[in-house]
Amino acid sequence: MGDLSKNIDSEKSISYCDDMIRVLKDKREIDVLMQSFDNVKILQSSSLADFNEVQNMLQDYEGKIAACKQKTEAAKSEVVSDEELDLLNKELEEERDRECLLLEELRVITKEIDELERERITIQEKTQILRESKQDERRAERTLSMFASVTNIIPDLYDPSKVSGHIVDRDKKLVKQFEFDQEQMIPFDTCDSIWKMIGS
Template structure:
């Protein structure tokens, strides 16, 4: 879409520049012809004034063209940035969904639902579906080693 707009802006500006250039050339030709033919000073002044007006319009059209190109470039950069943010967001959502599914699978296999609210301690609930019992657990992390923590969790799983 932006490339189409860019092409249209280039065509419009280029055709407008060509028209201005034609008008300027015509004014110059009229002024030159008037000088050689001995035209009155009033007509010559009028032609000079017309030439100056056309020459003043040309830079503004060029300025407008560069403004349009700058805006298009800025929009393309913003589009790229937004697309990158969208990809990052989608990746984050996908990673979160994978983590939820893994956690659900672990809970189904081990019958343990961890409490992830406090990462400083290991706690959660042991669910025994056949007995309709939910038991809370909390492993103290004061001095146990990773081995002791792992053994405690295995004992809970094998109940």
């Protein structure tokens, strides 16, 4: 019964070490994500300013179009020359063309703002995942430190293909290296050997 619980504890220890390796590999992405998040904020602020400016210009042109329409209606009700009427119609067409261009520009800016908002949400989600990963990393480090303190074994986490590490004897101030070939030993024998090292 005692060997079984030691075997389970050893498997948990190895599993914690593997999880910690994966967390440490993802740590480098935090700076890139935070920089991307700042860039999205800047782009979003700039796009909102452009959006407001275009909206104001659109309102101005709508006011001018309304004024042109009034002038056209007034000109139609009065006796005016064909030349003046053609001029007013031409002015009205130009204002309508400008309005179409502004509406198209407004649609493009709105689309950009929507895209930036989606990017911002994605970055926030990734940032949250990275925060949780950092918390998991700190927990894994504390767990690994506790295992090392209890067992006097410091595993080698740099090569997951083999089971290796160092045995530290604080009283004798000795450090011994160990390594097990996973191809020549079954997991049970590896765990049994580790428990024997802990008990010795």
